[in-house]
Amino acid sequence: MSYSWNWGVFLEETPEGGVYYWELIVSGLGWTLAVSVLAWLIALSLGTVVGTVRTTRSRGLVLLGDAWVELFRNIPLLVQMFLWYFVMPELIPPLKRWIVRVDPTYAQFIAAVLCLGLFTSARIAEQVRAGIQSLPRGQRDAAAALGLTTLQAYRHVLLPMALRIVIPPLTSEAMNLIKNSSIALTIGLAELTFRAREMGEYTFSFFEAFSAATIIYVAIAMTANRAMAWVERRVAVPGFMGRGGR
């Protein structure tokens, strides 16, 4: 009763005709990358801003930043995906009218990018805040003593150091984001895991389909990891960053 592997299944035609299973997997990979890259851009920019304002002396901004982080960090990603895609349009009539007309794939894609981007931004904000707070107090004071404004102090002294310090945890976030993008299958976006499942349903070669998906996820995550390590080495400040990125 052992499993009989059939790797040739990737070269078979899908029931839709004219399309092969390997093409299905590749198209899934395309959506996974598109969602991940766009969501990462949103997460990185919003996360840096939110993380930074949480270290300022303005109570209002700190509260706003805290609320942001708690909101997106405390709701399961699966639930957030459902809320963005199914519930939001019901609450906002113009959005509903738009989403009914537009190609469903766009609506799914936009919902997935927003959901993943905002979810990850909360996690990045937390790390950026920790990075800034890990800097010696003297740096902030020295910047003030030199006559820099708060904005200048962040721009020229605090953020350049803090962002370098948080590169390793950000690498983990990038890898998490890529894997989290598989949650988009719950709103019907035909990304990598969706396609692997679909291929399994049609061919019953579930093990082959998911093995392929696994290898691809590992490959993308490893690439992201290496890319971030390269960035880390490139931007390292000699003498300050002890043993980063080797």
Next chain:
Amino acid sequence: MKLLPLLAAVAFGVTAATAGGEELTGTLKKIKETGTISIGHREASIPFSYLDDKQQPLGYAMDLCMKVVEAVKAELRMPDLKVNLQPVTSANRIPLMQNGTIDLECGSTTNSIKRQEQVAFGPTYFVVNITAAVKKTSGIKTLADLNGRTIATTSGTTSVPLLKQYEKTTAIDVKEIYGKDHAESFLLLATDRAEAFVMDDILLAGQIASSRSSDEFVIIPESLRQEPYSMMLRKEDAPFKALVDRSIGEVMKSGEIERIYARWFTTPIPPRGVNLNFPMTPAIREAFTSPNDKGV
């Protein structure tokens, strides 16, 4: 005509029973040795195989599978045979069958030629029509009216390629939108994100019956294709297959099937007392009068 195979099956059953344990092969041997038969069931395939409010599996397919279990008990002379109930999904049911985790799958599995390369099937116990559910207000009366509309369907089901083929042969153009399960696909229809939901008619009836506004929806009386549902067993296991065919065949021939069918399809069913109102179609009646395991 039909008597000969039946006689052969009965004769085979008698010899198998009298020959004792040593002669057993395949699934029956495994059941005898472990003292357990493992039944794979679904968790939400209403009314075929699903969990009630106490998390107990029940349904039309479960009732029929229990007939097989009774036959196994008699055949192996094991009145204390243990029944192990194993939940399965549409994704893992075939691997779990092949690796021996389950011996018999009782759910809503389409008997297809493609699947027959990997597993065997018992007699057809239900025949579905793949068709569409729409809102009454949409004005859609036939499948051809779907042209230019957005259609929801559940990913990974046989409806997806069928819809694509239908588009090609009839030169209509639709936009597809996928739900991850039937409930979600139905939600897409209910919230007007899709104008039709293409799926097996009985599953559509189930979704509509359990919806809060059942009167709003209607099932189009057309069919993209008919598909037979059947219980799944391991391939190349003639003695067990014969036992399944014989026990289910008897239920169908004796007319007991009428009572079992009515219990699940035309009367209120647990857990919420919903009545599916799904009387026997001619295709289903035909499957009962001449039991067969032909796939599509």
